[in-house]
Amino acid sequence: MTAAFLSPRSGDSPDALDIVAIGEAMVEFNQQPGNLSASSAYVQGFGGDTSNMVIAASRQGARTAYVTRIGDDAFGGLLQDLWRQEGVETSAVRVVPGGRTGAYFVTHGPQGHAFSYARSHSAATGLTAADIPDSLLARTRMLHASGISLAISSSAANATLSAMERATDVGVTVCFDPNVRPTLWPMPMARALVGAAARLCDVFLPGVDDLRLLAGVSTPQEGLDWCRAQGVRTTVLKDGPRQVWIDHQGETTTVPAFAVQVVDASGAGDCFDGALESRLAVGDSLKQAVRYAAAAAALSATGLGAVAPVPPEAAVRAF
Numbered sequence: 609m610t611a612a613f614l615s616p617r618s619g620d621s622p623d624a625l626d627i628v629a630i631g632e633a634m635v636e637f638n639q640q641p642g643n644l645s646a647s648s649a650y651v652q653g654f655g656g657d658t659s660n661m662v663i664a665a666s667r668q669g670a671r672t673a674y675v676t677r678i679g680d681d682a683f684g685g686l687l688q689d690l691w692r693q694e695g696v697e698t699s700a701v702r703v704v705p706g707g708r709t710g711a712y713f714v715t716h717g718p719q720g721h722a723f724s725y726a727r728s729h730s731a732a733t734g735l736t737a738a739d740i741p742d743s744l745l746a747r748t749r750m751l752h753a754s755g756i757s758l759a760i761s762s763s764a765a766n767a768t769l770s771a772m773e774r775a776t777d778v779g780v781t782v783c784f785d786p787n788v789r790p791t792l793w794p795m796p797m798a799r800a801l802v803g804a805a806a807r808l809c810d811v812f813l814p815g816v817d818d819l820r821l822l823a824g825v826s827t828p829q830e831g832l833d834w835c836r837a838q839g840v841r842t843t844v845l846k847d848g849p850r851q852v853w854i855d856h857q858g859e860t861t862t863v864p865a866f867a868v869q870v871v872d873a874s875g876a877g878d879c880f881d882g883a884l885e886s887r888l889a890v891g892d893s894l895k896q897a898v899r900y901a902a903a904a905a906a907l908s909a910t911g912l913g914a915v916a917p918v919p920p921e922a923a924v925r926a927f
């Protein structure tokens with residue numbers, strides 16, 4: 609587990625990429641805590657797991673591109689501004705005339721926070737395999753997708769699985785986070801498609817809750833056994849404030865999480881994925897990359913929102 613996970617970069621062209629991610633981005637409206645009346649104020653932010661992830665990777669210095677569809681509405685414009693600001697290439701972001709960009713609201717009540725989505729029939733649900741051309745895959749070292757990229761529509765599922773298959777064929781390292789959301793699709797369908805994607809990928813990135821939902825397991829060890837039984841090659845299993853489990857080449861090891869004062873851990877898994885993949889791209893071993901990702905994710909949990917508190921590389925190094 610101490611060897612570089614990816615072979616070193618060689619003879620890169622100026623338009624070479626480390627990571628291409630595919631999925632749906634959304635605009636977030638987060639209710640101001642302590643002001644829960646009918647006239648609450650909302651702070652605007654951004655979300656969408658794969659978009660969060662690719663921004664986190666970019667903040668660590670990775671060369672990134674995002675593949676999605678957005679509407680030609682104000683929300684789509686905000687997202688395009690965000691990606692440009694964050695140095696994420698947008699050549700494969702398609703603006704759909706008359707299309708709508710997804711949004712969601714975070715409300716805070718006595719039971720904690722709740723998410724309400726306005727995303728059905730969003731532009732991203734129209735993703736097709738043509739949105740991720742072979743020429744883009746030829747420029748990248750890694751491809752990142754998630755269970756949400758599969759769940760939003762059958763067209764997006766086809767686009768995502770096609771990209772994963774074609775990436776594998778040309779030697780691109782494929783990473784996949786199941787991010788299971790029971791509200792997005794029925795569990796038998798999630799189990800079947802996530803299982804297929806997990807077998808296809810090089811690095812499977814579940815959280816303990818994902819495996820509880822998918823496989824009914826109650827411990828990380830049972831979860832890793834299930835992954836192995838599915839034919840998954842390498843699993844990095846996230847277990848919140850406790851530890852990260854690595855199962856690679858028949859060997860299992862753990863890396864402890866970092867203790868921090870948590871404000872909002874809802875985007876920590878996305879930050880973890882982006883930081884991990886950015887480090888694998890520059891030649892870290894799996895264990896080194898996991899340690900770095902755990903530090904970045906812990907720091908990201910100390911602020912509110914999924915994007916704003918993602919630390920840049922210098923802050924992770926100084927932690």
Ligand code: ADP
Binds near residue numbers: 846852878906
């Ligand atoms: P997911 O969001 O995918 O379910 P987790 O909640 O396990 O994943 O969080 C992802 C990673 O973020 C964890 O593996 C850990 O490194 C870090 N993390 C999450 N919550 C905390 C926390 N409370 N304290 C420190 N680190 C955390």
